[in-house]
Amino acid sequence: MSRPRSKPAYGVIVYSAVAFALAAYFTFAAVQGDYGLFSRIQVEAEVDDLTVERDRLADQVAQIRNKTRRLSDDYLDLDLLDEQARKVLGLLRSDEIVIR
Numbered sequence: 001m002s003r004p005r006s007k008p009a010y011g012v013i014v015y016s017a018v019a020f021a022l023a024a025y026f027t028f029a030a031v032q033g034d035y036g037l038f039s040r041i042q043v044e045a046e047v048d049d050l051t052v053e054r055d056r057l058a059d060q061v062a063q064i065r066n067k068t069r070r071l072s073d074d075y076l077d078l079d080l081l082d083e084q085a086r087k088v089l090g091l092l093r094s095d096e097i098v099i100r
């Protein structure tokens with residue numbers, strides 16, 4: 001016959017506590033850690049913002065290249081030249097009146 005056990009099984013309790021602690025740690029690391037879900041979401045949002053900024057800067061570069069080409073010796077746009085002369089040098093035509 002078996003006799004009733006008087007001591008609780010500490011090994012099972014310790015094993016369960018260690019397993020729970022490890023599971024909690026790895027779950028926390030998977031969500032909050034350096035390579036966790038929150039970090040990934042933050043990096044993806046930053047990538048989206050930087051992509052938008054890159055596209056905006058590419059448009060600005062294209063506009064500046066267009067203006068540079070239009071002011072070059074090979075292709076001279078008289079309207080752009082007139083606009084730049086008025087803006088930078090403050091030039092006017094003889095038939096214009098300036099109101100300040």
